[in-house]
Amino acid sequence: MFRMGIYEYTRMPFGIKNAPAHFQRMMDTIFQEEILEGWMVVYIDDIIIYSETWEDHVQYIDRVLNAECSQGLGEALHQRQIVDGDPREGVICYISRKLKDSEAKYGATQTECLFSVWALEKLHINLEGAVFEVYTDCTALKSLLNINTKNRHMLRWEIAIQEYRGNMTII
Structure with missing residues (x-):
């Protein structure tokens, strides 16, 4: 008690x-x-x-x-709370981490993609099977799905986000 x-x-x-x-x-x-x-x-x-x-x-x-x-x-x-018929969205969690020494050498595009993909993998338990939107100013993440010439990191990240593609909208 x-x-x-x-x-x-x-x-x-x-x-x-x-x-x-x-x-x-x-x-x-x-x-x-x-x-x-x-x-x-x-x-x-x-x-x-x-x-x-x-x-x-x-x-x-x-x-x-x-x-x-x-x-x-x-x-x-559920991630969304409905109070008196008014849907409210709230923050589930905040995550962050430092770049590793090898990651510090990445360009801006690769760094933005790295953190976007890392966040999807880190929050996998919350996102699995859910339809969700990614609000980002990371144009690199949008272009990750459309670029034809990619290095090995970008190819690996593209494969990592394949399971979310049907449920994810990037805005």
Whole structure:
């Protein structure tokens, strides 16, 4: 117990590796009454409803579809908070690092690409599977995808950002 009550996480602790268990607990909580009545089984996002008659089955499906889903379906991972119908975007984290001795010899274009690609790799856990926009004044990152003649660093960075290309818009 803490002074302000019991401690409760407001986001997923330890990254997304606990998300399936968290989601299962949430589904069990939402459909607790139906599960205890013995006509429903829930496994993560699969719901099995069984009954003896068609009329009971239709009634059970209606109860499930009208369940109180305001308890948090979809709460597990979100970067945008909606308060009173107004979406607000917030900073997730700040990252930085020093250039290594070998990287200090890069030109401006390579340095900008290096840090953009490094940031994508560093924030991979937050960006994987998400549709996102990269706000940057780094024209080198935009041109990285269009330049035909590249050195080995730029080729490696282009390969590194391939998995994000379908989800990423560079502005």
